[in-house]
Amino acid sequence: MNLKIPTKTQLPLYKASPTLEPINTRQTQTARRVYIETYGCQMNVSDSELMSGILTQNGYEMVDQLEDANVVLLNTCAIRENAEEKVLNRLVHLHHRKKRQSDLVLGVCGCMAQHMKTKLIDAAPYVDFVLGPDAYRNLPMAINSVTIGDPFLGLKLDKGEDYADIAPIRVEGIRAWLTIQRGCDKMCTFCIVPFVRGRERSIPMQLLVDDVKRLVDEGFKEVVLLGQTVNSYNDGTHNFGDLLFGLSEVEGIERIRFTSPHPSDATDDLIEAMASCDKVCNYIHLPLQSGSTRVLKAMRRTYTAEAYRELVAKMRARIPNLAISTDVIVGFCGETETDFMETYNLMAEIRYDSAFMFKYSSRDGTLAHKTLDDDVSEVEKGRRLKEIIALQESVSHETNQRLIGEVVTVLVEGESRKDPDRYQGKTDGFKTTVFPKANSEVGDLVRVKVESTTAHTLIGSITK
Ligand code: SAH
Ligand code: F3S
Numbered sequence: 001m002n003l004k005i006p007t008k009t010q011l012p013l014y015k016a017s018p019t020l021e022p023i024n025t026r027q028t029q030t031a032r033r034v035y036i037e038t039y040g041c042q043m044n045v046s047d048s049e050l051m052s053g054i055l056t057q058n059g060y061e062m063v064d065q066l067e068d069a070n071v072v073l074l075n076t077c078a079i080r081e082n083a084e085e086k087v088l089n090r091l092v093h094l095h096h097r098k099k100r101q102s103d104l105v106l107g108v109c110g111c112m113a114q115h116m117k118t119k120l121i122d123a124a125p126y127v128d129f130v131l132g133p134d135a136y137r138n139l140p141m142a143i144n145s146v147t148i149g150d151p152f153l154g155l156k157l158d159k160g161e162d163y164a165d166i167a168p169i170r171v172e173g174i175r176a177w178l179t180i181q182r183g184c185d186k187m188c189t190f191c192i193v194p195f196v197r198g199r200e201r202s203i204p205m206q207l208l209v210d211d212v213k214r215l216v217d218e219g220f221k222e223v224v225l226l227g228q229t230v231n232s233y234n235d236g237t238h239n240f241g242d243l244l245f246g247l248s249e250v251e252g253i254e255r256i257r258f259t260s261p262h263p264s265d266a267t268d269d270l271i272e273a274m275a276s277c278d279k280v281c282n283y284i285h286l287p288l289q290s291g292s293t294r295v296l297k298a299m300r301r302t303y304t305a306e307a308y309r310e311l312v313a314k315m316r317a318r319i320p321n322l323a324i325s326t327d328v329i330v331g332f333c334g335e336t337e338t339d340f341m342e343t344y345n346l347m348a349e350i351r352y353d354s355a356f357m358f359k360y361s362s363r364d365g366t367l368a369h370k371t372l373d374d375d376v377s378e379v380e381k382g383r384r385l386k387e388i389i390a391l392q393e394s395v396s397h398e399t400n401q402r403l404i405g406e407v408v409t410v411l412v413e414g415e416s417r418k419d420p421d422r423y424q425g426k427t428d429g430f431k432t433t434v435f436p437k438a439n440s441e442v443g444d445l446v447r448v449k450v451e452s453t454t455a456h457t458l459i460g461s462i463t464k
Helices: 042-057 081-100 111-116 118-123 136-148 193-197 205-217 240-248 268-276 293-299 305-318 337-350 367-371 378-401
Strands: 033-038 071-076 105-110 129-131 152-154 175-179 222-226 255-259 283-285 323-330 354-359 407-415 422-427 432-436 445-453 457-462
Touching: 033 042, 042 071, 042 105, 042 136, 042 175, 042 222, 071 081, 071 111, 081 105, 081 111, 105 111, 105 136, 111 118, 111 129, 111 193, 118 129, 129 136, 136 152, 175 205, 205 222, 205 240, 222 240, 240 255, 240 268, 268 305, 293 305, 293 337, 305 337, 323 337, 323 378, 337 378, 354 378, 378 445, 407 432, 432 445
Parallel strands: 033 071, 071 105, 105 129, 129 152, 175 222, 222 255, 283 323, 323 354, 432 457
Antiparallel strands: 407 422, 407 445, 422 432, 445 457
């Protein structure tokens, strides 16, 4: 497995609690080889890297094939019902495997673990342990205590846990994920995240500056800052704008991205930092959720459709060629045809470069689940979703078409999956671009003249 070896100063993994000492039972008999399967968002990808860091530091070997493992960890997502169903199906498959491989240890980690708690053990009694997002320091202990019999549960949320002392293990590449903030305090009524990831906390800026310097030493050229509401970052002294300015000064980092900001926290500081720091990409993922102020209110999104529209106008005026993507939910509780049309029309007006679009999925534990009626039928949700997907497809296509003849700057990431003679990379605006290698190398910033496009890809060749 091609891994980056962490160079971060390693601090003790365990907080000063005698109950958290690892008990070395089966570890002494068999070498533990761990395979992590990651579901959901980039935050989970980043958490899996963190888990690899914790395990490697404790003498475990990470493997990239399920077949080579005797410990399998599923790092799960709980955002919509189908995300949990996917994992439950996967568990059935792994149960069969466990019957054939008697020493196989199976752990469920992450948001679904935190959401379902012991219900997960009820549904899949063969699972050996269940660890939520704030309990990853317990991983070695959970694995080692499997022989004891009872499934280990690590489900305490801890506002003090930021894992800032742990060096994640990243797969080699050009782009690195860097978690700068954990948890969320926003409490949108549809969303499970605050319940499974706990309260918001930010990692001190100086540590993040050091992290980015280390990433440069390890060969990364681009860093993506991660947080649930990444732009509400505040370490007590520095806000998100300060962080962008601070990280821009790190020599050798070529590009800085971040995801996902919350529209209500998009301050002038943020806009200024994006406009004036060359390394900060001219791209923002700005979740809209709904174009109806009435629905936004029921969602507790803390902005109106009008305020969102004005924010986009202000950002576009200050940041030339700004690419914008978004998240939209259709069929939220009480969403009428008029509300839906407001979403449709606002999307058509803003013309996003791309969008992630979802049917509302009621999540147990959220305020919407407790107090609102999930009253839009599945069929109607499906129809609304289809309509905005069709709209977005045509807008994305036209936006790409308009780039034909233009020159875009691309960070070369690696060979194109379809053609080994070509490279692929992303533009500043996060569009995938494919072009003949010429004399370029992975990690270079090259200028590519766009010659044609497919549905989601720009095709061109390197120019001066
Ligand atoms: N602030 C986070 C949001 C994470 S959830 C971030 O942007 O990183 C990602 C998206 O999933 C949300 O923006 C929302 O559009 C969608 N989502 C969240 N809860 C949902 C639910 N109950 N049903 C459908 N979609 C949901
Ligand atoms: Fe979820 Fe809203 Fe936070 S979508 S992650 S509660 S900003």
